[in-house]
């Protein structure tokens with residue numbers, strides 16, 4: 001296989017608030033052929049440890065969907081969900097670590113924390129997607145991804161459920177593309193080919 | 194990420210902490226450590242990593258703060274109330290048949306977990322024959338256990354947790370409010386033994402029927418997790434119980450085959466062999 005036939009991206013991190021669920025479902029449905037890539041979803045949500053989010057995402061994709069367990073090995077073709085009430089970090093040896101330290105932007109899991117950590121490990125092989133939300137979480141993280149040479153996508157604030165979060169990122173850094181929520185999945189599908 | 198600590202820098206710091214002070218953080222989960230160091234550099238306004246390292250080398254008094262900030266000390270009373278409910282309903286009736294109940298809270302931070310357990314024992318009429326060993330790496334944190342004071346602002350949340358754990362009383366009967374602090378009943382403290390203990394370097398020091406170690410192992414790498422779980426196995430009597438944090442597991446550890454998780458899937462295991 002010639003160089004360029006394979007996407008250089010190996011990890012996609014997606015962050016949003018509860019209101020971004022629709023976009024997330026569309027994304028996971030669109031990327032199900034991307035078996036060489038791992039996905040991490042960080043959603044702001046309540047403390048309770050129910051499995052609704054995992055079940056919802058599973059229903060949309062052939063890829064494995066699971067809530068992260070501490071020190072779990074990161075495998076391609078898998079969609080990992082950050083568990084409620086823990087920050088999700090990535091280690092150099094491609095495992096996850098959980099961390100129950102102080103909230104960041106009133107959030108745990110915090111999108112910034114996961115994005116920054118993923119940028120350190122994956123650098124240019126990382127794609128960051130920041131969706132709808134009402135606080136500034138994720139903006140610095142998306143900048144970290146851009147600074148490390150990764151590809152960054154912000155949801156179009158004007159048409160997002162709540163545009164504040166992606167707008168903060170756009171103000172802070174030059175994101176690679178700004179897309180409508182419903183177009184992100186198709187775009188990723190091509191990017192990851 | 195300009196202010197993020199590099200791997201080589203972290204190595205230098207860990208090396209210094211070990212050589213000069215005997216604290217071994219090398220097998221901690223690095224991603225979390227890096228965040229802690231970066232955070233400390235911001236809070237204590239170090240313009241560069243070199244200056245942080247210089248401070249650690251020159252100022253032994255700064256070590257206490259360093260250790261405090263490298264580790265995560267976030268805790269609460271009756272954290273994960275369902276676990277305490279299970280302990281009330283399934284563990285305490287078994288412990289009640291013992292002449293003497295020795296419990297170890299490893300990595301108990303400022304003691305919220307220990308006081309929660311003492312309250313449970315008190316309500317089951319078992320406190321008089323119990324001893325709670327409260328240990329942590331961090332000397333400042335455990336000092337608070339001796340004081341028995343917690344922020345009054347947390348009491349609403351703790352009282353809700355207490356009810357969810359199956360508590361039937363008015364939670365405020367356990368403390369007296371003084372300015373911004375809730376001072377807990379000395380009767381609870383009377384059954385606690387407080388000491389520093391480092392899970393990395395210190396050994397087993399007694400045999401227990403119940404060991405808590407919650408939200409400590411997630412900060413360790415797999416190797417250190419396995420070592421510490423073995424230490425717990427060595428410190429637990431047969432048919433004793435081990436309680437871990439809500440995202441911690443002994444499933445893939447060397448001691449797994451000796452333990453059986455309780456039916457309701459709470460993070461409580463019984464040593465069956």
Ligand SMILES: C[S@@+](CC[C@H](N)C(=O)[O-])C[C@H]1O[C@@H](n2cnc3c(N)ncnc32)[C@H](O)[C@@H]1O
Pocket residue numbers: 100264265266267268269272299300301302303306328329330331334390391392393406407408409438
């Ligand atoms: C997040 S707190 C957990 C408190 C309580 N068990 C709970 O679950 O709420 C973690 C504690 O582990 C302690 N710790 C970290 N490394 C340790 C070690 N090597 N030995 C003993 N305690 C340690 C820290 O000082 C901190 O107080």
